[in-house]
Structure formats: structure tokens, C-alpha cells
Amino acid sequence: MQMTTLSFTNFHQHGVLFSNMLKARHRTFIEGMNWELPTADGMEFDQYDTAQSRWVCVHDGDRVLAGVRLTPTTARCGVYSYMVRDAQRGLLDAIPANLLDDPAPIADHIWDANRLFVAEGVETEIRHAVQLSLMGHMVRSARELGASTLIGLLPIAIPRLGRRLGIDMEPAGPVMKIGGVAHRCFFVSMASKMH
Structure with a gap:
């Protein structure tokens, strides 16, 4: 099992891993959960899949086992910022605007974590290990990006x-x-005991 954090600057080093992750998201969210999301060529993507985001991927070679997207809360792309904030602002029809108790934060040290999934077909005997690997690598990657807190739906x-x-x-x-x-x-909180 491998863990990789993908970005626009390192896609070329990982072959088809990014497109395979978007295909795994398609299978999870569109085929499995029937969510109405943008799709092309069997890949799920949206307005937050920009150069500002990072994608944490647990994989076995090119086979994607799990993933999550990290986006800074300071991100901007047209009218969009990050998913939780934009939902609160009423920009996303599928997510209720009352998802947060307080206004969505905007700070360099806070990143949004979303589109978390474990791929369909991940064997039962490794599923728990995949989930723990995803969570651990998500936190390590976010810390390396300068985050001390994640917010996520x-x-x-x-x-x-x-x-x-x-x-x-x-x-x-x-x-x-x-x-x-x-x-x-x-x-x-990433000011925890986890290392």
C-alpha cells in the first residue's frame, strides 16, 4: 500500500494515478451514491479541482484504494472559494447552507477536506488499514502544507x-x-498526539 499527495506540479511523476482517482470518485459518488456531479470520460470532478488543491491518495500501484481532496480556505477561483464556505454562501444546491454553526473560516492555517472516499471493491480484510492510512496521510500532508486545522463535511x-x-x-x-x-x-485539529 502506497500513499501519495498529488498536485498540479507532480501529476507527471505519477502516470495515470490522478485520472484513476477521479475515476474512483466517479464510481463512488456518481455510480455508487447517485450524486449529481460533473463528469467526463468516466471521471468525477468539480470547481474545486484546481491548482490550489491537493489530492491525498492511498493506492496499490495504479489502483486507487482511497482518497480525499484538500483545498486551502483562502482559495479563490471565479466566484468559488472552498466547498464548505460556498455551501454556506448558498452557491451549492446539493448541500444545505446551514451546515456550519458559525461563519466558514478563511485562514492560511485552515484547509478544507472533502470528497473523502474508500473505493468500491477494496477488500474487507484491508479496508480498515486503508481508512487509517488515508486519515494519517491526510493529516501529515495537511501539516506539510502549513495547516494546523482541517474543516470538512x-x-x-x-x-x-x-x-x-x-x-x-x-x-x-x-x-x-x-x-x-x-x-x-x-x-x-492537527495539534494532536498523532505523528
Whole structure:
């Protein structure tokens, strides 16, 4: 099992890994969950897949096992900033605007984590290890990017995984169903014991 953080500056070093990750997102979110998202050539993408974002990928060679996208809360691309803030601003029809208890933060040390997934077909016997690897590498990558906190609209089961790694996660809004799955915004503190 390998962990790679992809960016526009290193795509060329990883062959088809980025496109395979977008294809795995397509299978997860569009085919598996029936979310209405942009798609082309069997890949799911949206307005936050820009040069400002990073993509944490757990993989076995070119086979993508899991992934998550990290975007700085200071990001701007046209009218868009980052997913949680734009949902709160009413720019995203599929996500309720009341997803946060307080105004969405904008700060260099806070990054947005979204599109977290474990790919369909990941074997039961390695699924837990894949989830833990994804969470651990997400935190390490975010720290390397200068983040001390992540904010994300994540499945409500994620804090249980975080606790196993010593990652502190605090609810930042109400539980809501998105695409039939219970989600909640969380603040993920990276000033934790995890190394």
C-alpha cells in the first residue's frame, strides 16, 4: 500500500494515478451514491479541482484504494472559494447552507477536506488499514502544507477512525443527509498526539 499527495506540479511523476482517482470518485459518488456531479470520460470532478488543491491518495500501484481532496480556505477561483464556505454562501444546491454553526473560516492555517472516499471493491480484510492510512496521510500532508486545522463535511463515522490515530475532531454543524449518507462538518485539529 502506497500513499501519495498529488498536485498540479507532480501529476507527471505519477502516470495515470490522478485520472484513476477521479475515476474512483466517479464510481463512488456518481455510480455508487447517485450524486449529481460533473463528469467526463468516466471521471468525477468539480470547481474545486484546481491548482490550489491537493489530492491525498492511498493506492496499490495504479489502483486507487482511497482518497480525499484538500483545498486551502483562502482559495479563490471565479466566484468559488472552498466547498464548505460556498455551501454556506448558498452557491451549492446539493448541500444545505446551514451546515456550519458559525461563519466558514478563511485562514492560511485552515484547509478544507472533502470528497473523502474508500473505493468500491477494496477488500474487507484491508479496508480498515486503508481508512487509517488515508486519515494519517491526510493529516501529515495537511501539516506539510502549513495547516494546523482541517474543516470538512465528512461522513459521521469518521471521528471514530480519527480517535484511533489520536486525531481530535470537533463537530462544527448539524448532522445532515447528503446523497442518503449522514454527514457533518468537523474541525480536525492537527495539534494532536498523532505523528
